[in-house]
Amino acid sequence: MKKINHYNIIDRIGIGGMGEVYRAEDTVLERCVAIKIMHHHLSQDSENVDRLIREAKAAAKLVHPNVITIHEIGEADFGYYIVMEYINGISLSDFLYHNDKIDQERAVNFTIQILKALNAAHKAGILHRDIKAENILITEDDQVKVLDFGIARLSKNDNLTKNNVILGTIDYMAPEQMLGDDIDERCDLYAAGMVLYQLLTRLLPFKSSNTVQILFNKLNEEPASPSSINPRINRELDAIVLKAIHKKPSERWQTAEEFLTVLRDFLDQLRRDKIKPAAVPINYDLDFEEDGKNALTLKNVFIGRQKEFKRLVQLFNDVKIGRGQSVIIKGEAGIGKSRLASKFRSYAEYNKACVIYGACLYKEGMDAYLPFIDGLRDFFSRDNQRLTENDRNELVSRVRKQMPDFSLFMDRFTTTLVQKSKNKKGSTKKSQDSQLENFIHLFSLISNLHPLILIIDDMQWADVA
Structure with a gap:
C-alpha cells in the first residue's frame, strides 16, 4: 500500500489487535499524519466498525493538548481508517521498559497530564474505560497524549458491551468494571491510579495470569504501598496512590479535578520543602x-x-x-x-x-x-x-x-x-x-x-x- 486518497504512506509505525498504524504525508496540507487502518478481517464485522467510528467520534469531541487530534475517518477498498495527528514519541509501556528509574516528580507530572485529558473527557460526558500504559504516548519533551477511545462510552445510554462481555484491560480495570456493574468517572481515575503506581514501581499491584485471581485480589487484598517497593517514594504520595486504587469507588478520588488538585499540591510541596523519600519499612524477623x-x-x-x-x-x-x-x-x-x-x-x-x-x-x-x-x-x-x-x-x-x-x-x-x-x-x-x-x-x-x-x-x- 503506497497511497490512501491524498495521503502518501511512508512507513508502518505500529500494529495492534484492531489494526495497523502508518506514518503518512498529507499532500494537501503538507503535514505528517498517522493513519490507523483496521485489519481487513475485522472490518467485516459491524461491531468492530462501530468501535472504530466510536474512537474517532470520542476523540474528535475533545480539543485538548493531552488528547490525540483526529483529522478524519474514511473508507477505502481495504476497509476503514482514521487519520490523526502524528506524534513523535513512544508508548508509556515502551518508555517504562527503556527507563530503569523514573523519579516521583516526573511520574506525577505524567499522571497530571493524563488526568487533564480525563477531566476534559468527563466534562464532555465521555468515559475512556481503557486507560493503560499502551494507550498513552510520551513525546521527547515529556508531553502526554491519551489515545485509543475505541471502547469509550459517549453517554450514559451508550453501551458498547454486548453478550455480557466486559471490555477493557483487566490489570488496570476497576473492580466494579470487572464485575459488569454500573460505572462512572471513578473507573477511569482508578486506571489512572494504576498507571501512577506502575510509573513509581514499574509494577502493577495485582498481577496474575488468572483473571479470577486478579479480581479476587482486587476485592480482598490490599496493594503494597509504592514506597515498600521503591523506597525513594514519599509516604504522602503513597497515600494519594492507594486512595486512587481503593476497591470501593466511594473511597477513591471522586473527580479528575480533585485528583489533579491533590497531585499539584503534592508537587508544590515536594519542590518547596524537598521532601525526603520514605525509608524502607523494617518488618522482617522470620527465621x-x-x-x-x-x-x-x-x-x-x-x-x-x-x-x-x-x-x-x-x-x-x-x-x-x-x-x-x-x-x-x-x-x-x-x-x-x-x-x-x-x-x-x-x-x-x-x-x-x-x-x-x-x-x-x-x-x-x-x-x-x-x-x-x-x-x-x-x-x-x-x-x-x-x-x-x-x-x-x-x-x-x-x-x-x-x-x-x-x-x-x-x-x-x-x-x-x-x-x-x-x-x-x-x-x-x-x-x-x-x-x-x-x-x-x-x-x-x-x-x-x-x-x-x-x-x-x-x-x-x-x-x-
Whole structure:
C-alpha cells in the first residue's frame, strides 16, 4: 500500500489487535499524519466498525493538548481508517521498559497530564474505560497524549458491551468494571491510579495470569504501598496512590479535578520543602531452616521473611551471571510461601528479569502443563511491560521457525495445549514429552533476552506427569 486518497504512506509505525498504524504525508496540507487502518478481517464485522467510528467520534469531541487530534475517518477498498495527528514519541509501556528509574516528580507530572485529558473527557460526558500504559504516548519533551477511545462510552445510554462481555484491560480495570456493574468517572481515575503506581514501581499491584485471581485480589487484598517497593517514594504520595486504587469507588478520588488538585499540591510541596523519600519499612524477623540444597522451610511464625528473601536475592544474582538455580519453598499452609514468592517476583521484575508465574490447581483432569500455559499467556500479553514489542515479535518469529508444532499455540496459549490423541497407545506420552521439550526450548529462548525466573505456585496440586 503506497497511497490512501491524498495521503502518501511512508512507513508502518505500529500494529495492534484492531489494526495497523502508518506514518503518512498529507499532500494537501503538507503535514505528517498517522493513519490507523483496521485489519481487513475485522472490518467485516459491524461491531468492530462501530468501535472504530466510536474512537474517532470520542476523540474528535475533545480539543485538548493531552488528547490525540483526529483529522478524519474514511473508507477505502481495504476497509476503514482514521487519520490523526502524528506524534513523535513512544508508548508509556515502551518508555517504562527503556527507563530503569523514573523519579516521583516526573511520574506525577505524567499522571497530571493524563488526568487533564480525563477531566476534559468527563466534562464532555465521555468515559475512556481503557486507560493503560499502551494507550498513552510520551513525546521527547515529556508531553502526554491519551489515545485509543475505541471502547469509550459517549453517554450514559451508550453501551458498547454486548453478550455480557466486559471490555477493557483487566490489570488496570476497576473492580466494579470487572464485575459488569454500573460505572462512572471513578473507573477511569482508578486506571489512572494504576498507571501512577506502575510509573513509581514499574509494577502493577495485582498481577496474575488468572483473571479470577486478579479480581479476587482486587476485592480482598490490599496493594503494597509504592514506597515498600521503591523506597525513594514519599509516604504522602503513597497515600494519594492507594486512595486512587481503593476497591470501593466511594473511597477513591471522586473527580479528575480533585485528583489533579491533590497531585499539584503534592508537587508544590515536594519542590518547596524537598521532601525526603520514605525509608524502607523494617518488618522482617522470620527465621528459617535449610532442608537440603536450596530448600527453604518456613517456621510457624508469620512476622516477616528477610533472611529467606535475601537468600533468594543471592540465588538470583547467580542466575544473572549464568548459573541457573532451582529452589523449593516449603512450609505449612498459610505460613507465607506465596507471599514470599510474590515479593521476590516484584524484586526480580524491578531488576529487569523476565518472570513467568503459574499456579497448579486442585481439579481433576487439568492439563499437566497448565501452570506453564497460564504463565506464558500472561508473559506474552501485550500488557506485559517487561516485554517490548520487538522482543515479543522476535520470540514469536523464533518459535515459528524453530518450533513449528508449538507455534500453533503461540497466539492464544489455550488451556489444553496437549491435544487428545486418536493414535495408538503410547502416542500421548510421546506428545507430552515433545511438548515438555518445547517448553524447555521456549524458556531457553526467553532467557537469551533477559534473566528468566519461573515460579510455580501450589506445587502440591501438580500433576504427577
